[in-house]
Amino acid sequence: MDKVKHDMELRPNPRTGRYRLISANWKMNLNHLEAIQATQKLSFLLRPADYSYAEISIHPPFTDLRPLQLLIDSDRMRFSLGAQNCHFEPSGAFTGEISAPMLAKLNVSHVVVGHSERRQYFFETDEIVRAKVEAVFRSQMTPIICVGESLEEREQGQTEAKLRSQVESAVSFLAPELAERCVVAYEPIWAIGSGVSAKPDDAQHGAMTIRSVFESLWGREVAGKVRIQYGGSVNPTNAADFMHLEDIDGLLVGSAALDPESFARIIQA
Numbered sequence: 001m002d003k004v005k006h007d008m009e010l011r012p013n014p015r016t017g018r019y020r021l022i023s024a025n026w027k028m029n030l031n032h033l034e035a036i037q038a039t040q041k042l043s044f045l046l047r048p049a050d051y052s053y054a055e056i057s058i059h060p061p062f063t064d065l066r067p068l069q070l071l072i073d074s075d076r077m078r079f080s081l082g083a084q085n086c087h088f089e090p091s092g093a094f095t096g097e098i099s100a101p102m103l104a105k106l107n108v109s110h111v112v113v114g115h116s117e118r119r120q121y122f123f124e125t126d127e128i129v130r131a132k133v134e135a136v137f138r139s140q141m142t143p144i145i146c147v148g149e150s151l152e153e154r155e156q157g158q159t160e161a162k163l164r165s166q167v168e169s170a171v172s173f174l175a176p177e178l179a180e181r182c183v184v185a186y187e188p189i190w191a192i193g194s195g196v197s198a199k200p201d202d203a204q205h206g207a208m209t210i211r212s213v214f215e216s217l218w219g220r221e222v223a224g225k226v227r228i229q230y231g232g233s234v235n236p237t238n239a240a241d242f243m244h245l246e247d248i249d250g251l252l253v254g255s256a257a258l259d260p261e262s263f264a265r266i267i268q269a
């Protein structure tokens with residue numbers, strides 16, 4: 001199980017033994033001044049019980065990381081700092097890129113890897129995603145590995161096959177001690193930003209499929225420690241439906257996480 005930053009307060013889910021993780025993926029939104037405001041407001045809205053319920057990670061744009069690191073440290077806020085991406089090489093001639101060691105130096109603990117928007121718009125292949133997972137672990141951070149099927153793949157009954165191949169490709173090379181520390185986000189592409197979330201049954205089935213890949217590679221014990229998030233049009237009204245599912249340990253929230261009030265309501269749901 002991942003060593004979490006606030007383990008004094010954080011309690012595992014008594015049903016599964018796993019720590020819940022609720023993450024805000026801000027995507028390319030909020031400049032560093034807006035980011036400071038939003039984080040202060042979120043901190044004001046949350047109660048101690050919220051931090052015991054779940055670890056909360058905020059994934060702002062790169063330019064917001066340093067200001068948020070300073071804010072979180074100086075005000076002793078109980079948020080984990082996350083990134084949305086990184087390069088797989090530690091340094092070098094890769095103009096415009098940010099490496100995993102650079103993120104680790106800013107106290108970033110979680111890095112989103114292989115988000116469907118990066119796969120789609122920036123041509124990230126399964127091989128690149130795999131290299132990034134390795135890079136994130138090499139810098140002692142936790143990858144949040146995004147997988148999910150397109151609408152077309154869903155309609156053709158290929159959801160399971162797609163999830164299996166994406167997960168296998170991203171993690172199969174890992175030693176079991178690292179495999180169990182993975183976070184996987186099941187984000188059906190058709191549910192992202194569409195306002196149409198997956199049905200709880202579909203989310204559970206996707207999460208179960210993902211966990212079964214870990215089980216076939218490393219056995220039940222490792223699979224039982226992996227944390228799986230659901231993402232795709234999560235809002236304060238549907239959040240609890242997903243958090244109650246057997247194989248879902250958290251949420252990866254996009255647009256509804258930009259507004260501190262709605263993100264706080266998701267955590268409190």
Ligand code: 13P
Binds near residue numbers: 195234253255256
């Ligand atoms: P939305 O919550 O805006 O659908 O985005 C989900 C997502 O892509 C999180 O990574």
